[in-house]
Amino acid sequence: xxxxxxVKGKMEITKGKSKVHVxxxxxxxSDSLAKYTAAISEKFVRERGAFSVVLSGGYLIEYMKKxxxxxxxxxxxxxxxxxxxxxERVVPKDHADSNYKLAYDGFLSxxxxxxxxxxxxxxxxSAEGAADAYExxxxxxxxNKVVDLSASTGFPKxxxxxxxxxxxxxVASLFPxxxxxxEKERWVTFIKDSPKPPPQRITFTFPVxxxxxxxxxxxxxxxxxxxxxxxLGNDSQSSDMLPIQMVSPExxxxxxxxxxxxxxx
Ligand SMILES: O=C1O[C@H](COP(=O)(O)O)[C@@H](O)[C@H](O)[C@H]1O
Numbered sequence: 001x002x003x004x005x006x007v008k009g010k011m012e013i014t015k016g017k018s019k020v021h022v023x024x025x026x027x028x029x030s031d032s033l034a035k036y037t038a039a040i041s042e043k044f045v046r047e048r049g050a051f052s053v054v055l056s057g058g059y060l061i062e063y064m065k066k067x068x069x070x071x072x073x074x075x076x077x078x079x080x081x082x083x084x085x086x087x088e089r090v091v092p093k094d095h096a097d098s099n100y101k102l103a104y105d106g107f108l109s110x111x112x113x114x115x116x117x118x119x120x121x122x123x124x125x126s127a128e129g130a131a132d133a134y135e136x137x138x139x140x141x142x143x144n145k146v147v148d149l150s151a152s153t154g155f156p157k158x159x160x161x162x163x164x165x166x167x168x169x170x171v172a173s174l175f176p177x178x179x180x181x182x183e184k185e186r187w188v189t190f191i192k193d194s195p196k197p198p199p200q201r202i203t204f205t206f207p208v209x210x211x212x213x214x215x216x217x218x219x220x221x222x223x224x225x226x227x228x229x230x231x232l233g234n235d236s237q238s239s240d241m242l243p244i245q246m247v248s249p250e251x252x253x254x255x256x257x258x259x260x261x262x263x264x265x
Contacts, residue, residue, distance in 0.1 A: 018253045021254070033218060033256050034067040121134050135187045138187050152250065163215055172203045189205055221261055
């Protein structure tokens with residue numbers, strides 16, 4: 001591991017294009033994530049008059065809590081935010097498993113993002129139908145210049161993706177060993193046999209994830225330490241790469257880890 005620095009309550013590591021922050025306290029992690037998100041929002045609003053941001057489900061939303069508190073909540077131009085989902089469960093929007101509901105309850109209901117700029121899936125459709133409809137929605141967002149298009153990959157280039165990880169090393173609804181890891185054409189696809197319930201989901205594909213300008217990986221918990229260590233070690237040659245190891249964007253990756261998730265670094 002290269003370039004290790006340590007300040008009170010936080011360790012910082014630089015590895016290639018990646019910055020890794022390991023926090024002793026959840027409050028510090030949440031505050032740092034809010035500061036980082038606010039700075040990237042400010043940059044894109046200034047440069048292109050819009051900010052396209054992608055949310056995951058899981059514990060990410062809990063760690064976004066400082067963003068809806070002063071000083072960040074008052075400094076961000078929420079009217080320029082366009083919110084998308086990295087993956088979504090094929091359930092009604094008011095269902096306990098819905099990533100939309102999780103984000104609405106913990107984040108969206110607390111900030112003045114115009115509802116027309118919140119791009120939830122159509123929960124009346126099948127998994128196939130919802131993936132097709134969400135891909136069409138992304139194509140329209142690219143056409144309207146809400147989302148950039150990567151000149152090098154031809155896939156949408158989101159300004160920021162906020163990405164969580166499960167203890168098995170999955171990101172989005174892309175699970176270890178699943179054929180969807182190799183999808184190279186689609187922007188959005190579907191899964192009907194998710195090993196983590198609920199089984200039916202839609203998900204962004206790796207070409208879209210890896211076209212992002214910025215990715216924040218927000219990972220907490222002792223069970224996550226093994227996959228984090230594999231991803232940040234020198235294991236990129238093994239044939240059974242974990243999904244987290246396949247996150248390799250055009251832009252910058254910043255890791256926000258708690259001390260348990262970073263315990264093997
Ligand atoms: O099922 C999902 O899992 C991952 C990780 O979730 P967590 O509960 O371990 O934080 C999440 O990022 C994804 O959006 C979600 O659908």
